[in-house]
Amino acid sequence: xxxxxxxxxxxxxxFASAITDVIAREKKPFIGLSAHAVRNAWEDLYVKAFxxxxxxxxxxxxxxxxxxxxxxxxxxxxxLIDMGIDGLxxxxxxxxGLRVAMDYAKEKGVPVITTNTAxxxxxxxxxxxxxxxxxxxxxGEKIVEYLKNEVEPIGEVRGTVLELSSGLGTSEEIMRGxxxxxxxxxxxxxxxxxxxxxxxxxQAKIKTLNILRSGVKIDAIFAQxxxxxxxxxxxxxxxxxxxxxxxxxxxxxxxxxxxxxxxxGYIDIALDQPPAxxxxxxxxxxxxxxxxxxxxxxxxxxxxxADQLTIGIGNxxxxxxxxxKPVWAPAEIKxxxxxxxxxxxxxxxxxxxxxxxxxxxxxxxxxxxNFLLPGW
Numbered sequence: 286x287x288x289x290x291x292x293x294x295x296x297x298x299x300f301a302s303a304i305t306d307v308i309a310r311e312k313k314p315f316i317g318l319s320a321h322a323v324r325n326a327w328e329d330l331y332v333k334a335f336x337x338x339x340x341x342x343x344x345x346x347x348x349x350x351x352x353x354x355x356x357x358x359x360x361x362x363x364x365l366i367d368m369g370i371d372g373l374x375x376x377x378x379x380x381x382g383l384r385v386a387m388d389y390a391k392e393k394g395v396p397v398i399t400t401n402t403a404x405x406x407x408x409x410x411x412x413x414x415x416x417x418x419x420x421x422x423x424x425g426e427k428i429v430e431y432l433k434n435e436v437e438p439i440g441e442v443r444g445t446v447l448e449l450s451s452g453l454g455t456s457e458e459i460m461r462g463x464x465x466x467x468x469x470x471x472x473x474x475x476x477x478x479x480x481x482x483x484x485x486x487x488q489a490k491i492k493t494l495n496i497l498r499s500g501v502k503i504d505a506i507f508a509q510x511x512x513x514x515x516x517x518x519x520x521x522x523x524x525x526x527x528x529x530x531x532x533x534x535x536x537x538x539x540x541x542x543x544x545x546x547x548x549x550g551y552i553d554i555a556l557d558q559p560p561a562x563x564x565x566x567x568x569x570x571x572x573x574x575x576x577x578x579x580x581x582x583x584x585x586x587x588x589x590x591a592d593q594l595t596i597g598i599g600n601x602x603x604x605x606x607x608x609x610k611p612v613w614a615p616a617e618i619k620x621x622x623x624x625x626x627x628x629x630x631x632x633x634x635x636x637x638x639x640x641x642x643x644x645x646x647x648x649x650x651x652x653x654x655n656f657l658l659p660g661w
């Protein structure tokens with residue numbers, strides 16, 4: 286009888302062990318997203334794509350948004366980690382300030398991938414995003430070309446440019462502002478007036494109107510994001526005595542309101558990043574990393590094509606397959622220190638593609654801004 290009981294107990298232990306193994310194998314990853322804000326259509330799609338893709342591939346998720354507040358984002362990121370997430374995806378609002386969240390993730394052993402905006406820390410596995418500094422440099426070059434051709438005498442590069450900044454220490458100021466100044470500051474004939482509008486459409490309108498009322502003639506405007514570009518555009522339209530279309534406006538972001546202003550001729554050029562792809566790409570690599578470790582990550586020097594990485598399984602969301610056209614591809618894998626001089630700590634950079642939007646292509650169905658989102 287004793288031997289039978291031992292055998293029965295042994296069988297129960299084996300059965301329990303087998304059940305535990307099955308549960309462990311079937312356990313779905315639990316991934317958290319810390320978004321720096323959801324205050325416009327771009328940021329809304331950035332978060333919705335995270336939820337949609339996680340649902341499509343069977344991943345459990347949760348997310349928070351900090352409303353452009355670095356201190357709040359640190360608190361929220363820590364709370365996500367304390368919830369027991371297996372991985373954190375984050376768009377840091379402050380390049381240096383969010384190092385605190387990275388330290389906490391490292392202490393708790395939670396892997397991190399940054400998307401859209403970056404952090405100066407060695408802990409993240411990878412950053413997924415277009416080079417914001419590179420894009421701002423190219424927008425700066427467009428402004429230079431405009432001033433060369435439109436401001437008398439023709440051929441000279443001179444004029445007054447209003448720069449609308451998100452604020453000292455923010456990723457947008459460091460990356461986008463840094464790229465813009467890297468080009469513009471080479472030209473002694475260009476005077477730059479920098480106004481901090483804290484990513485606010487209303488503040489950008491007020492700051493632009495104040496400059497106009499002071500008697501300054503503005504030749505061009507560089508807005509570090511689309512919300513501030515819309516504020517500047519509104520100011521120009523409401524100010525009597527000038528033709529708003531005579532001021533060249535270049536901005537990062539190409540959400541629906543921006544596309545409307547481009548079509549109408551009030552905004553001249555916008556940088557269009559692929560927000561529907563950033564978090565799905567990060568989710569793919571995070572889940573693979575959780576299963577396989579470092580071998581799941583791409584390698585420096587690789588070029589990842591759409592044939593090598595398929596995002597989406599054909600499901601429609603709001604009646605559209607957001608990933609049908611792989612506008613992110615191809616992506617080069619670089620050192621994060623190539624992203625910006627402000628990034629001193631190295632990790633992988635999955636550099637996606639981007640599109641410059643003008644009147645000629647502003648109605649293209651390939652642009653995310655032509656994706657209809659409720660409420661925007």
